[in-house]
Amino acid sequence: MRAGLTVLLTLLGASAALAGPRIPIAERLRDEALAGSQGHALIESLTTEVGPRLAGSEADARAVAWAEATLRRLGYDRVWKEPVRIPRWVRRHERARIVGAHGQPLMVTALGHSVGTGGALRAEVVRLPDLEALRAIDDDRLAGRIVFLDQRMERHRDGAGYGRAAEGRAQGPREAAARGARAFLMRSAGTDSHRFPHTGNTYRAEDGRDIPAAALSNPDADQLARLLRRGPVEVELDLDVGFEGEAESWNVIGEITGTRPQAGIVLLGAHLDSWDLGTGAVDDGAGIGITFAAGAAIAALDTRPQRSIRVVAFAAEEVGLLGAKAYAHDNADLLPGHVFAIESDFGAGRIHAFRAGIADAAWDSLQPWLAVLAPLGIEIDRSPGGPGPDILPLQQAGVPWGALRQDGTDYFDYHHTADDTLDKIDPAAIDQQVAAYAALAWLIADGELELRPAPPAPPRR
């Protein structure tokens, strides 16, 4: 027993000696952020001064300028931007109403990348409870009609209901189009009961014969469903939206240059673009504020980690991960040197767990360091999963990834709506997250731990 204890203590001492001030610095980063970080002020600045910033819009360019100027102001060692070409899609106006004896307006918003109606379109509505029912239906029943996909999203802390809801949004319009429908309406992919329709991208039809597609707020979907129980319902839809050529946007990158940059790059990401309806506070102003502030805390140290840290404000996430794809493509030769990548893009709720896609062997070395996160209420979660959306192209390229899993219970109340505004964010929850990102980024960047090979990425869809 005595001998064993001596060995243990010796090992612990050796480990501490190897780590040097690594752990104390991580703890300091954590505690200082927790006591008050710059995160919330950055979210306030972006969402107030720029507001909504749809990829490719004039406001998106202002957001890029904001990100560059802000990263410089925050003391990053290097700041630059990399171009991203995107199709420009615009929303001019959108209206819908029930016509006839129960005439009344409906709150709708076009899905991203929808075509317009070309003036008012009027047709009878066919309600279908889910995507499976839409796929199973006879074309005859849909020809010339408006499909109403009345699939309700479930609320879960981890957003588990979103996958199914988003699939309805992505696939529903093309499935309806293939069956001769004239237009597509869906119950919003959202968990709230307010009259905010939730936008979000949809897929184009494979044969190019797209139909206009829009989402109804949950109360409006309830209303339409109630009226359909009483008899046939005709809806008039007027969506003036569509593509307008191409636009340029940029990934904006702030680097904290490591003392041994050849030891690799640790990437912290978030996305700079937002949907046009709200000011993009929870999606993804929060991620921008958290990662920018975490990097800034490290940049403010009078030391540097061994590896470099890149904070990447990805362009055009909402419209198809275009910035993330461009980053992976344009930095392909650097990806073998990307030792770890993580994104904050799940709103502003507190972090409760750390998950990662890293080599099994790496967990043993990483786990003691992760103890730094424990006082933040962050548990280690070794269940399988995936990274944030902008990390997917890096995962495909074999880059190990992490995920600081947040409480997303109310995320889909605001996500992709006009109601995604600053007031929905608790500054203390932002500080907790800045603390976690700063400590984690420091540990992995300073630690020279080999996290490869990452588990295989799922097949690309």
Next chain:
Amino acid sequence: MRAGLTVLLTLLGASAALAGPRIPIAERLRDEALAGSQGHALIESLTTEVGPRLAGSEADARAVAWAEATLRRLGYDRVWKEPVRIPRWVRRHERARIVGAHGQPLMVTALGHSVGTGGALRAEVVRLPDLEALRAIDDDRLAGRIVFLDQRMERHRDGAGYGRAAEGRAQGPREAAARGARAFLMRSAGTDSHRFPHTGNTYRAEDGRDIPAAALSNPDADQLARLLRRGPVEVELDLDVGFEGEAESWNVIGEITGTRPQAGIVLLGAHLDSWDLGTGAVDDGAGIGITFAAGAAIAALDTRPQRSIRVVAFAAEEVGLLGAKAYAHDNADLLPGHVFAIESDFGAGRIHAFRAGIADAAWDSLQPWLAVLAPLGIEIDRSPGGPGPDILPLQQAGVPWGALRQDGTDYFDYHHTADDTLDKIDPAAIDQQVAAYAALAWLIADGELELRPAPPAPPRR
């Protein structure tokens, strides 16, 4: 002691004998409603089949037809309607945006009876914290500017914050106009933090020189205030709204004819019109459902009270109590026979207290009957106050009034917004209210209690 007890028991027995089945019937009405009333189904029907019903609109006429048909279907003894002339005010479109370096849209809605902007109006914004500050300011600072009244409404169970907020809405535009402002914006008179602006009527300028007036949602008011702290802000406002001649609407009345109609009339009121933004579920579909169902429960009895009960669906409450004023005017000769009047117009929250404007002497007789309400959690509240809005003209005419005071904690989250929809209503809370109205109406109608003279009404404003 023995003798005293005997006297007491004799008195109680005599009282029960005098009451006959009055109390047991009230208890049955209460318990049956509590077990499940028609109230919520009626609210569902009105708000679904008619939807928004702005006074004077086509939908308002449909609401009147709905009310007549519904009162007949519910078995009222007599159903009729009485015409009300109203100025027709319409909302065609409304847009606002911050222009310049922080350009972004603002969520606004015109105040009721506002004039339009006549195309886009662009001016610098001057923020004022409250109506007092607006009244105190030099004209020079406002000339040619847009006033932004940034007064925040407080949340209280009894809606106590509304008086001040509504005064800002009513008086603000004319005060700003008198000081040379070009337009008026206000933080919504509402307690939520969602991007729903709250409409509501404003007063016209006394000299006829009205300026356009609109409300910002609370998050938009926050945003504008934040930008104003950074420097001057210019806003573009485009309100296409205004008066369009006159329209006719109707008070719809259902009567349960008493066995001794000369003994008087007990009036239960609610208002049928709503603002145009939501479907008017909490304001005042709830009141319509509650009072219609309470009367229906009495109509379904195989007996009748001594006095008649009138359930009145008032027209055009939102635009100046026009139905209530018409009722008081056109029924002036019957008002001395109106023994009691009460309105349900404070949303869908549970009732917690009974208040009344009746003769002091009447309280002693009424109080034992009010014990029927105690199991509903309703206390007797003898503090001063006033009746629901449509009862004000009757109060002025000396009619005794009551108020079943509701929990309005969240009422001003939805009030006068697009978000005032059926999903905000708890059916069980409606049953509790139907129980209270049915029992109370029965007791007062059957009881022949003299409630006059009512305390003097406050001077008319």
